Amino acid sequence: MTERMTAMLDPAIFDDESEIDQMAENAKLATDFLKALAHEARLMILCYLASGEKSVKELEDLLSLRQPTVSQQLARLRIEGFINARRDGKMIYYSIADDRAKVMVEQLYEMFCKTNDAR
Numbered sequence: 001m002t003e004r005m006t007a008m009l010d011p012a013i014f015d016d017e018s019e020i021d022q023m024a025e026n027a028k029l030a031t032d033f034l035k036a037l038a039h040e041a042r043l044m045i046l047c048y049l050a051s052g053e054k055s056v057k058e059l060e061d062l063l064s065l066r067q068p069t070v071s072q073q074l075a076r077l078r079i080e081g082f083i084n085a086r087r088d089g090k091m092i093y094y095s096i097a098d099d100r101a102k103v104m105v106e107q108l109y110e111m112f113c114k115t116n117d118a119r
Contacts, residue, residue, distance in 0.1 A: 036080040037104060041065065041073045046096065046105045049083065053095040 084097040
């Protein structure tokens with residue numbers, strides 16, 4: 001177990017009410033973050049964007065989804081602050097804005113996609 005994990009599990013922190021309140025607030029933030037990621041299309045969009053900026057059309061083709069579906073998921077990711085949009089003429093390009101989302105996608109890739117040994 002890591003030192004950080006040991007400190008996190010220290011029972012003494014549960015004696016401090018301000019620590020408990022902070023943990024509850026952080027748990028809410030983490031839950032909201034994970035809920036935003038907990039959709040197959042949104043997760044796939046973030047996976048594709050982790051390799052670099054993509055247009056809506058590119059995402060449609062990669063996901064084999066129709067434009068309205070892709071746009072709906074992109075809107076949710078924008079609301080959550082996970083992605084940025086850049087307009088170039090009629091084209092809109094998206095990139096990851098939140099480093100936490102990129103780290104999470106990379107970690108999920110390591111756990112589920114890199115090798116089949118983990119299954």
